[in-house]
Amino acid sequence: MTDQHFALFDTPIGVCGVEWGSRGINGLQLPMGSDDKTRTRIRQRHGDISETAPTKEVQKAIDRIVKLLAGEPDDLRDIALDLDGVPDFNRGVYDIARSIPPGQTMTYGDIAKRLGGVELSRDVGQALGRNPCPIVVPCHRVLAAGRKPGGFSAKGGVSTKLKMLAIEGAAVNHTPGLFD
Known part of the structure; x- marks a missing residue:
């Protein structure tokens, strides 16, 4: 997938990763213990995926995830996910x-x-x-x-x-x- 991208972001539980393509967010990586381990895990799943700044929509999702993990209730149900290929x-x-x-x-x-x-x-x-x-x-x-x-x-x-x-x-x- 050439239009696949990811970004790492800090949360109260550690550094997470978010993956997205042209149709929205299609992956989220929980902390792996270090930035490099998190990047490696994302690339194990997606191959040569580029690390880049998140789009405006992806950044909004990141901000909400960070707030949730800081204890601010948010069900995140309206965050659009691209689950193409998921059974x-x-x-x-x-x-x-x-x-x-x-x-x-x-x-x-x-x-x-x-x-x-x-x-x-x-x-x-x-x-x-x-x-x-x-x-x-x-x-x-x-x-x-x-x-x-x-x-x-x-x-x-x-x-x-x-x-x-x-x-x-x-x-x-x-x-x-x-x-x-």
């Missing part, structure tokens, strides 16, 4: 996840039931693990049964998920030290 099932999962307000949570089973049955819970988890736009598609707001944290594929794993939920004021059943 329909995953899009359905992401649409439901985007309906979860900051500070609230759902379980994998809740989403699975909306999509046809609790037996789809594992598929929901796999779709969320492949979420190309975390934060905007708030996979961190989706918990395992019993309101336990469940998994999180970003660097830092469950502790990153718990940090993001704490910023938003969400209640989670968590035994300190178990996943940290």
Whole structure:
């Protein structure tokens, strides 16, 4: 994709990356521990993508993401995403996840039931693990049964998920030290 671009930006949880093309934002990278590691991860997914200043629309999205991660509630639902190439099932999962307000949570089973049955819970988890736009598609707001944290594929794993939920004021059943 020659019209693919990315930019890094500072947030209260670390340096994130945003990726976009001619049809909008199509990727968001959570912090990888350093700017270089974040750039490397973006390029692993997108190849020779150019780092450039964000467009006006992308900058507006970045500003809102930064404010959300600083504790200012914003559901980010109206940020346009380009999910071309994402399977329909995953899009359905992401649409439901985007309906979860900051500070609230759902379980994998809740989403699975909306999509046809609790037996789809594992598929929901796999779709969320492949979420190309975390934060905007708030996979961190989706918990395992019993309101336990469940998994999180970003660097830092469950502790990153718990940090993001704490910023938003969400209640989670968590035994300190178990996943940290």
